[in-house]
Amino acid sequence: MRSISLLLVLAGAAPAAADPLYEAELRVGYGISVGGGQGMTSTRSTPLTLAALGSIAINEEPRVLGFGGLVVETLDRSSAGVMAGVRLAPAGSPFRLAAAGTWMVAPFTLWGAIASAGACKRVGKAWSACGDLQLTAYVAGSDLPDGHSVTQFQGVLGMVFDAF
Numbered sequence: 727m728r729s730i731s732l733l734l735v736l737a738g739a740a741p742a743a744a745d746p747l748y749e750a751e752l753r754v755g756y757g758i759s760v761g762g763g764q765g766m767t768s769t770r771s772t773p774l775t776l777a778a779l780g781s782i783a784i785n786e787e788p789r790v791l792g793f794g795g796l797v798v799e800t801l802d803r804s805s806a807g808v809m810a811g812v813r814l815a816p817a818g819s820p821f822r823l824a825a826a827g828t829w830m831v832a833p834f835t836l837w838g839a840i841a842s843a844g845a846c847k848r849v850g851k852a853w854s855a856c857g858d859l860q861l862t863a864y865v866a867g868s869d870l871p872d873g874h875s876v877t878q879f880q881g882v883l884g885m886v887f888d889a890f
Contacts, residue, residue: 745783745786745789745817746783746888747782747783748780748781748782748783748888749780749781749791749793749886749887749888750778750779750780750781750886750887750888751777751778751779751780751781751793751795751856751884751885751886751887752777752778752779752884752885753775753776753777753778753779753856753858753882753883753884754774754775754776754777754882754883754884755772755774755775755777755858755860755880755881755882755883756771756772756774756775756880756881757771757772757860757878757879757880757881758770758771758772758878758879758880759771759772759876759877759878759879760876760877760878760879761874761875761876761877762874762875763871763873763874763875770802771802772878772879772880773799773800773801773802773803773804773805774799774800774801775797775798775799775880775882776797776798776799776800777795777796777797777798777809778795778796779793779794779795779809780793780794780795781793781794781813784812787817788814788816788817789814789815789816789817790812790813790814790815791812791813791815792810792811792812792813793810793811793812793813793824793826794808794809794810794811795808795809795810796808797809797828797830799830804833805830805832805833805834805836805869806830806831806832807828807829807830807831807832807836808828808829808831809826809827809828809829809840810826810827811824811825811826811827811840812824812825812826815846820845820846820847821843821844821845822843822844822845822846822856822858823841823842823843824840824841824842824843824858825839825840825841826839826840826841827839827840828840828862828864830864830867830869834867834868834869835867835868835869836864836866836867836869836870836876837864837865837866837867838862838863838864838865838866839862839863839865840860840861840862840863841860841861842858842859842860842861842882843858843859844856844857844858844859844882845857846884846886852887852888853885853886853887853888854885854886854888855883855884855885856882856883856884856885856886857881857882857883857884858881858882858884859879859880859881859882860878860879860880860881860882861877861878861879861880862877862878862880863875863876863877863878864876864877864878
């Protein structure tokens with residue numbers, strides 16, 4: 727009787743799909759930018775942000791990925807740079823949180839920090855569609871006047887490819 731019960735349990739159990747060790751992501755973001763300092767504040771739209779990122783799993787439970795890649799800003803501002811950080815993406819959950827640093831290097835410099843929260847939905851066998859709310863705070867660089875900062879609030883759409 728025990729062996730029949732064990733066989734029924736094993737037959738009904740589907741093998742767990744392993745989380746991928748590597749991912750590639752293409753992202754596009756747009757939103758609102760708030761800048762200012764010394765008592766003056768201005769609000770306008772952000773540049774259109776395009777990013778190509780790669781990530782690698784660095785911890786299994788909780789699932790943490792290290793990521794990095796190239797970032798380009800266009801529409802109203804043309805710049806290029808890099809970002810690197812960590813992402814918490816718990817196994818079995820569509821939700822994810824990320825923290826990163828960013829450095830825009832051309833034509834002027836900007837240094838900042840990024841925080842984002844969002845979710846992904848599996849769309850195909852090898853990719854997912856993702857949506858994030860992202861906050862970027864630029865606090866230093868040659869493209870900021872002394873005593874000023876710029877904060878960007880963006881909605882970000884992405885495609886994550888993970889069949890490696």
